Structure formats: structure tokens, C-alpha cells
Amino acid sequence: MKSKPANTVNILGLTYTVERVPYILRDEYRIGQLDPEKQEIKILDSLSEELAAQTLLHEVIHGILKQLKFFDEDNDEKLVQGLALGMYDCLKDEPSVIFNLTHKRRKSMNKKQTSPQVASKASKILSNDHAGKNTKSVAGSALSQTRASGKSKK
Numbered sequence: 001m002k003s004k005p006a007n008t009v010n011i012l013g014l015t016y017t018v019e020r021v022p023y024i025l026r027d028e029y030r031i032g033q034l035d036p037e038k039q040e041i042k043i044l045d046s047l048s049e050e051l052a053a054q055t056l057l058h059e060v061i062h063g064i065l066k067q068l069k070f071f072d073e074d075n076d077e078k079l080v081q082g083l084a085l086g087m088y089d090c091l092k093d094e095p096s097v098i099f100n101l102t103h104k105r106r107k108s109m110n111k112k113q114t115s116p117q118v119a120s121k122a123s124k125i126l127s128n129d130h131a132g133k134n135t136k137s138v139a140g141s142a143l144s145q146t147r148a149s150g151k152s153k154k
């Protein structure tokens, strides 16, 4: 049994582990960090759920910018934080509205909503018989829509 619950988020075809940790760096106060090599996001444990959610979005945006090689933008903390807070504000009250809209739109658009690169990566995983069930389900959700949380445990 794992000592800490681990969640994952998909960032443009990469699966990142999200973990709440008691501290991130010993010598520096940080509330979140994304490690692109380990595909890991750490969020400070002591943050409120609201701040933790904003911080997770902040780190996810870093991940997206890195993956797209927007390195100048990735170093622009004001831009990253602005996008994170904007997304948080937009999603916090009724995230299902956005997903419902994309769901309806997807039906009429014949499943063409993900970027071609991500879709092709995900499709390769889905068509690979050696890929595990979890990998396939991750790829499947990359093909449809990324959800940071809220998976039903039922």
C-alpha cells in the first residue's frame, strides 16, 4: 500500500504524477514544482485546497509551455500565474460546463478536438497491444479531454 495517494495529470501526451509533499526545496520556499524529466509535479502539503488547485494549474501551464518549447514564456512567471489564475477562475465554479460543451461539440466534430501530435501519440499507445490497461486509459483520456481531478471512485 502506498504511503501517499498519487494522482496523475496528462500534459500534451505525457503523464505527470502529482504529489502533495511537506516541503519542496530545503533552502528555498516553494509551493509547487514541475520536474519535466521525472514527469512529476509536487505541491506543498500545507496549501489550502484552493491554493493547491491554483498551484497545480500553474505547474501544468509550465509543463504545456515546456512541451511546446515556449521557453521564454515558460520563464515568464507573471504570464504563467496569470494564465493559471484565469483558468482557475473560469473552471472553479462549474468545470462541467466546459466539459459538457466540448462533449457536445466533439460529437458534431467527429472526435477532432485534440492536437494532431497528441492524438497520434495517444493513438499509438491505444493500438499497442503491449501497453497496459492504465496506459491505455491515460491515452484514451488524452484523446478526449484532460481532467486534473474528480475521478469517481465508484
Ligand SMILES: [Zn+2]
Pocket: 058, 062, 077, 080
Ligand atoms: Zn512558476
